[in-house]
Each structure stands twice: as structure tokens, then as C-alpha cells.
Amino acid sequence: MKKKSGFRFLALYIGGFLSLSLPIQAIAVTPEFGHTPEEWERLRDNVLEYEELADLIHEYNVTVQNNKRTFRQMGTDVTYDELLGDYIGAAGDAYDMAGNAMSDLQRIPLEMQGRQAIVQASLTSAQANDSESQRWTNLNTEGLLVKEAQSTMNSYYQLQQQLTAAIKGRELLEALLASAQTRLSLNMAVQSDVLTARQNLENADAQIQALQSQIESARQKLIVMTGWKQNDTPDIRPMPEVDFNRIAAMNLDRDLETALQNDYTLKINSRKAAKAGSEDVRKVYAQTSASDREQIGSTLTSAFRSVHEAKTAYDEAVLNLEVATKKLTTASNQYGLGSISLLEYRQADSEQVSAQTDLEVKRLALLQAIESYDWLVKGVR
Numbered sequence: 001m002k003k004k005s006g007f008r009f010l011a012l013y014i015g016g017f018l019s020l021s022l023p024i025q026a027i028a029v030t031p032e033f034g035h036t037p038e039e040w041e042r043l044r045d046n047v048l049e050y051e052e053l054a055d056l057i058h059e060y061n062v063t064v065q066n067n068k069r070t071f072r073q074m075g076t077d078v079t080y081d082e083l084l085g086d087y088i089g090a091a092g093d094a095y096d097m098a099g100n101a102m103s104d105l106q107r108i109p110l111e112m113q114g115r116q117a118i119v120q121a122s123l124t125s126a127q128a129n130d131s132e133s134q135r136w137t138n139l140n141t142e143g144l145l146v147k148e149a150q151s152t153m154n155s156y157y158q159l160q161q162q163l164t165a166a167i168k169g170r171e172l173l174e175a176l177l178a179s180a181q182t183r184l185s186l187n188m189a190v191q192s193d194v195l196t197a198r199q200n201l202e203n204a205d206a207q208i209q210a211l212q213s214q215i216e217s218a219r220q221k222l223i224v225m226t227g228w229k230q231n232d233t234p235d236i237r238p239m240p241e242v243d244f245n246r247i248a249a250m251n252l253d254r255d256l257e258t259a260l261q262n263d264y265t266l267k268i269n270s271r272k273a274a275k276a277g278s279e280d281v282r283k284v285y286a287q288t289s290a291s292d293r294e295q296i297g298s299t300l301t302s303a304f305r306s307v308h309e310a311k312t313a314y315d316e317a318v319l320n321l322e323v324a325t326k327k328l329t330t331a332s333n334q335y336g337l338g339s340i341s342l343l344e345y346r347q348a349d350s351e352q353v354s355a356q357t358d359l360e361v362k363r364l365a366l367l368q369a370i371e372s373y374d375w376l377v378k379g380v381r
Contacts, residue, residue, distance in 0.1 A: 028059040048226060049237045053149045060227025061145055067138040074131050130275070133268045140264035143380035147371070149225050154368045156218040157239050158361050163211040165357040170204040172350040175343055177201050242367050246374075247311060252304050255377045259300055262379025266292055299381065303373040310366040317355070317362040324348075324355035 028043075035043070043055055057064060177197040183189035220230050228234055260266065266289055273285035331348035334340040375381070 030059055046232075046234045047237060048153075048223065048228075048234045050150065050153055050240050053153065053226065054146045056226035057142060057146045057149055061142075061225060063145060064138075064142050067141060071131070071134055071138055074134060130271070133271050136264045136267050136271075140380055143264075143375065143378065145225065147375050147380060149222060150371055151368060152218055152222045152225070153236070154239065154364050154371075156215060156222060156236070158364050159211055159215045159218060161357040161360045161364075163208065163215065165354050166204060166208050166211055168350050168353040170201065170208060172346050173197070173201045173204050175346050179343055239364060239367060242314075242363060242370070246370055247307060250304060250307065250373070252301065255304075255373075256297055256300050259296055259377045259379060260293060262377065263292070263296060263381070264379050265381070266296075267379075296376070296381070300373070300376050303369070303376055307366070307369045307373050310362070310369040314359070314362040314366045317359040321352075321355040321359045324352040328352040 032040070039055075042052060043059060048056070177194070177200075180189055180194045180197040184191065184194050219236070222236070223232055223234055224230055269285050269289045269292070273282045273289070276282045276285060328348045328351070331340060331345050335342065335345040
């Protein structure tokens with residue numbers, strides 16, 4: 001099934017990141033000549049790849065589409081009263097849909113959208129008519145959405161790894177329960193040993209169920225953000241490898257300078273200060289920008305440190321896997337010779353799987369830390 005065929009979501013813009021979604025045929029933002037036929041084929045297939053998240057958000061994300069539509073309308077004869085009417089109408093539609101919602105999961109976001117529409121209705125038309133500031137705002141919003149999609153996809157795979165470890169751990173707990181029951185029948189254990197083993201198994205089952213629910217929530221969020229319907233089943237491809245050369249190339253002083261130049265909020269405030277009607281207002285914007293510059297420096301420094309902490313954790317996980325793998329090899333040989341029990345072998349096997357999944361989680365965490373740093377350098381925060 002092609003992901004751009006069938007119904008998607010078109011939304012009535014009501015400000016910020018929130019939108020009122022109505023099902024209609026999806027249309028890409030970019031005209032057909034904006035991509036090569038090969039690029040369109042890749043974007044329109046039923047495969048979701050990490051490397052194409054930015055293009056998918058740009059072409060098919062509801063918020064991005066609405067922001068572009070609103071931007072195109074700026075400078076037209078739309079009056080404040082008309083904008084006010086649109087926002088109030090959007091609020092009414094949101095509250096009507098909330099009243100018909102089948103569950104809190106559907107109702108609460110709609111009520112939030114209604115409230116956001118009321119807030120938007122209070123904006124002045126002067127704010128809406130600064131097209132350059134709006135363009136920067138839209139670019140920042142789109143960047144934040146791509147960043148969120150990357151983080152969601154990363155979390156999706158981290159949760160998958162945790163689920164793998166939990167299922168393997170459950171197998172061991174099941175064996176431990178059987179062992180406790182056998183020892184109880186031989187008067188080698190007490191009833192509390194069995195009860196504890198059974199409780200541990202039940203806890204593992206609850207953890208597995210929770211992880212499965214979190215994985216599905218992350219999957220649905222990711223595919224809806226990138227243009228599919230909630231119940232679609234695109235092929236979500238694996239995450240890319242970590243670019244260790246990127247870590248080596250990081251230069252905090254140089255990157256901070258670039259981040260300050262690129263930061264969209266600083267650009268917007270600088271423009272607002274230039275257009276301000278009074279010296280007092282300009283001073284306020286100058287103070288705000290000075291505070292923002294300090295915050296950017298602090299945040300980038302923290303992100304830089306997080307990258308190197310994540311790299312250290314990854315390196316430790318590599319060593320832990322090597323140790324666990326050697327232990328499993330030894331346990332396998334010992335079990336083959338009959339010198340250890342099946343339960344002891346399963347413990348070594350479970351520890352190796354746990355170390356393997358932990359390494360993958362640490363790899364994904366490192367990838368996420370690098371992305372977070374790079375987004376700050378790009379001016380998105």
C-alpha cells in the first residue's frame with residue numbers, strides 16, 4: 001500500500017503545534033517538479049526511513065502544511081475580524097468534536113485545541129503580518145517537528161530492545177519458578193520462595209505488557225507525524241549507525257558561534273526590536289536576547305557534555321557485552337559437559353542477551369545525544 005494514497009489528515013490551523021484534524025486526501029507541500037521521480041517514489045512508498053524524516057515532515061505533516069497555508073495568506077486582505085472569526089469557529093469545531101469523543105484519549109487533545117484556538121483569537125493582526133518573522137517561526141517549528149520525529153523513532157527502537165530483554169528475562173524467571181516449585185516438593189525450599197518467584201514472573205508480564213503498549217504508542221505517533229493514518233502499517237526501517245567522526249569534529253566554541261548565528265528565536269527578537277515603536281520596547285527585546293544567548297551557551301555546553309557521557313556509556317556497554325559473551329561461551333561448554341545445570345546456562349544466556357540489548361540502547365542514546373547537539377547548532381531549540 002502506498003502511504004500517500006488513501007486518506008490522510010488535513011488540519012485547520014489554530015496556532016502553535018496544535019491543529020484540528022479532518023480526514024481528506026493528502027497532498028504534498030512541494031510541487032511535483034520539486035523532487036526527482038526517484039525521490040517522490042521513495043517518499044510515496046510504504047517504507048519509513050530515518051534519513052527521510054525531514055522530507056516526510058516537510059511534505060506531509062499537518063502542522064507544517066497549515067503553517068505554510070497561513071504564511072501564503074499573509075499580506076492578503078484578511079482582516080483581524082476575519083482571523084478572529086476563523087479561530088473562534090475552529091474552537092467551536094474542536095469543542096463539538098470533543099463532545100462526541102469516544103474516550104478521554106480523543107477528548108482531551110480536542111479540548112486543548114479548542115483552548116488554543118481561543119488564545120490565538122487574542123493575537124493582534126500586526127503580529128501576523130510580519131512575514132519574515134513568521135517564516136523563521138515556521139522553519140523553527142518544522143525543525144522541532146523533525147527533531148521530535150527523530151526522537152520518537154529512536155524511542156521506538158529503544159523500547160523494542162527493552163522488550164527483547166524483558167521477554168528473555170521472563171524465560172529465566174519462568175525457569176526459576178519451576179525450579180522453586182520442584183525444590184518445594186523436595187522440601188528444599190519454602191512456600192515463600194515459590195510465591196516470590198511467581199510474583200517476579202507476574203511483574204515481568206506486566207512490564208512486557210507496558211512496553212508493548214509504549215511501543216505501539218510511539219509507532220502511531222511517528223507514522224501520524226509523517227503522514228500515515230493511525231492504523232497504517234508502514235515498514236519502519238532500522239536506525240542508522242552512529243557517526244563517530246561527527247563526535248570527533250565537534251568544537252564547542254565554533255559550534256556555539258554557529259548556533260548563535262542560526263538561532264531562530266534570536267533572529268525573531270532582533271527583528272521585533274528593529275520594528276519596535278519605542279526605546280523601552282527595544283530595551284526589553286535586547287535584554288531578552290542577551291538572556292537567550294546565555295541560555296544557548298549553557299544548553300549547548302550541556303548537550304556537548306551529554307554526547308561524551310553517552311559515548312562513555314556506549315564504550316562501557318561494548319566491554320560488558322564482550323564479557324557476557326565470553327561467559328555464555330564458557331557456560332555453553334560447561335553445560336555440554338554436564339558440569340552446570342540448564343538453569344545456570346539460561347542465566348548466562350539471559351545475561352548475554354541483556355548486555356546485547358543494553359549496547360543497542362546505549363548506541364541509540366548516543367545517536368540521540370548527537371542529534372540534540374546538532375539541532376542546537378542549527379538554531380532549533
